[in-house]
Amino acid sequence: MDANSRTIVSHKIKTLDELVKAIGPRPRERKVIMCHGTFDVVHPGHVRHLLYAKSKADILVASLTADRHIAKANFRPYVPEDLRAINLAALEAVDYVIVDPNPTPLANLKVIQPDYFAKGYEYVDGGLHPKTQEELAVLEGYGGEVIFTPGDIVYSSSHLIEAAPPSIGVDKLLALMDAEGLTFADLRRALDTIRGTKVHVVGDTIVDSITHCAMIGGMTKTPTMSVRFEKRSDYVGGAGIVAKHLKAAGADVTFTTVLGKDDYSEFVLKDLKAYGVRCLPIIDSTRPTTIKNAIETGGYRLLKIDTLDNRSISDKIRAQFASQISGTASDVVMFSDFRHGIFNRQTIPDLIAAIPKDALRVADSQVASRWGNILEFQGFDLITPNEREARFALGDQDSVVRPLATELHRRSSCKTLILKLGDRGILTYRGRPDGDPRAFFAVDTFTSRVVDAVGAGDALLAYASLALSATRNEVIASILGNIAAALECEIDGNEPVTPEGVAGRINFVEKLANYG
Structure with missing residues (x-):
């Protein structure tokens, strides 16, 4: 829905004060009926409910539950409150729409005092729900009535969304x-x-490798898969790829990490230098550069072989990290933590304390x-x-x-x-x-x-x-x-x-x- 479409219906969407002014106080010549719900996806069941309500009064007010009070299912509401309000306002039968900031409509019922409050049939089938009893008490307190709409057809927004999200x-x-x-x-x-933003990335470097193979078959005596090696591709990953993303975006990037004293360390440094990332490596000869090698056949990952040492960095290396963090002018300091030795409960406080103030x-x-x-x-x-x-x-x-x-x-x-x-x-x-x-x-x-x-x-x-x-x-x-x-x-x-x-x-x- 574009901006022009929203403008056409925006006059129907009211604040509480605007709505009260528009409909006036009781007793009214033009009767007001109010419906309340989530209306996450407006479906035929909702339309029937609203049309029936409109047939019982002159003015139909549709009240929406605010996003922050919806917790009936994961990832809900699917449609945010602003868009849900526009969806209802676009219906000819609806005269006004209000987003209720409260968890229940009780407070708004007391202020708006609609002549009628429309509820779905499911709220009376088998006896009144306790929450409906509370609403009924508010209405009876000022002389309003509850109307239950026919319940021969019931549609569930949750079911529709989970089955096929719009x-x-x-x-x-x-x-x-x-x-x-x-x-x-x-x-x-x-x-x-x-x-040009100056970013200092601090974190674990990972070499992500893919060993591409072709399926040959399996052993007859053991459940062993046999594959033929075709090629191996190596990529700088972990905090290293974060640094490369930043550099690709145009940032001025400094990267502090720990590497082993091995061939993969040289691979990482050469790759980052070629990409324009300023690397400040701390070499630890007691640990290998972290490698994660996935064995792939026919587009499927069969196995992943990790070469790593997750021991915490030494106190000496931790001091080097802190010195580089505090000594590097930065607009952004980014901790990219993959739990391969740099970050843990002992090191994190010192590393945070070293971050430049601004x-x-x-x-x-x-x-x-x-x-x-x-x-x-x-x-x-x-x-x-x-x-x-x-x-x-x-x-x-x-x-x-x-x-x-x-x-x-x-x-x-x-x-x-x-x-x-x-x-x-x-x-x-x-x-x-x-x-x-x-x-x-x-x-x-x-x-x-x-x-x-x-x-x-x-x-x-x-x-x-x-x-x-x-x-x-x-x-x-x-x-x-x-x-x-x-x-x-x-x-x-x-x-x-x-x-x-x-x-x-x-x-x-x-x-x-x-x-x-």
């Missing part, structure tokens, strides 16, 4: 940008402003199958865990993602949290007063086809951090980071995302927004 990513993006006063031109300008502090802790906790990076400006890492940090396997993210944002004392949700996109929480409807927002994925999702989080981390440093705007940072992640998913192998690629995807999405 493709509304562009509409959700437009609603978010419109609410924030942003345009696609602002996104393109942000790409230019990030150039630098933007960013942390990403990819724990995978190792011990690690994003909550060890307290008070950072930006953290970017995925859902699994958030659940691990909080010891919470049960909460749906919104309260999960709320708790992680609170416990980490971070200013901005970008929670990575894979093919669901991202959920961003930012430091705003509790109850502010703009305290969090979702951005759907921009991926057109997934070739290799490995490294998508690194691309998001790089572009989101640069954009946040340059613009101090969490929405711009989230959108650009999410686009970079989408582009990385479409590349086979861990290759840096370029600003030209990001700009091209921005242009593509803008065309979709303008109906091509």
Whole structure:
């Protein structure tokens, strides 16, 4: 839905004070009926409910549950409140729409005092629900009535969304940008402003290798697979690829890491130098450079062989790290933690203390199958865990993602949290007063086809951090980071995302927004 379409119906969307003024106090000549619900996806069941309600009064008010109070299923609401309000306002039968900031409609019922309150038949079938009893008590207190709409057909938004989520990513993006006063031109300008940002990346280097093989067969006496070696491809990964993403975006990048005294150390240094990353390696002859070698046959990963030493770095090396962090002029200091010896409970406090005072502090802790906790990076400006890492940090396997993210944002004392949700996109929480409807927002994925999702989080981390440093705007940072992640998913192998690629995807999405 474009800006003009939203303008056509925006006069129906009211604040509480505006609505009360529009309908007037009781008793009214024109009767008012109110419906309340989530209306995550407006389907035929909702339309029948609204049409029946409209037939019983002169004015129909549709009340929406605010995003922050919806926790009935994971990744819900699927449609954000601004867009849900527009969807209802576009219906001819609906006269006014209001987004209720409270967890229940009780407070608004007391203020609005509709003549009738319409409920679905499922709320009376088998006896009144306790919450409906509370609503009934409010209505009877001022002389209002509850009307139950026919219940011969029931449709579930949750079932429809889980079975086949509607493709509304562009509409959700437009609603978010419109609410924030942003345009696609602002996104393109942000790409230019990030150039030259001084970033100091501190973290674990990983050499990601793929050994490509062809299937020969299996042994007859043992369950052993036989493959023929064809070729091996090596890529600089871990914090190294984060540094390369940053450099590709136009940043001035310094990289502090620990490497072994071996051939792969030379491979890493040569690759980073060729790419223009200023590397300050600390060589530890007692450990190997970390290598993760995946054995691939016919497009399938059969086995992964890791060469690594996860022991904590020595006190001497920790002091070298701290010295390099404090001694490097930086707009952004980024801790890229893969738990291969640099970051742990003993080292993290000293490394945090060494960060220059005015630098933007960013942390990403990819724990995978190792011990690690994003909550060890307290008070950072930006953290970017995925859902699994958030659940691990909080010891919470049960909460749906919104309260999960709320708790992680609170416990980490971070200013901005970008929670990575894979093919669901991202959920961003930012430091705003509790109850502010703009305290969090979702951005759907921009991926057109997934070739290799490995490294998508690194691309998001790089572009989101640069954009946040340059613009101090969490929405711009989230959108650009999410686009970079989408582009990385479409590349086979861990290759840096370029600003030209990001700009091209921005242009593509803008065309979709303008109906091509």
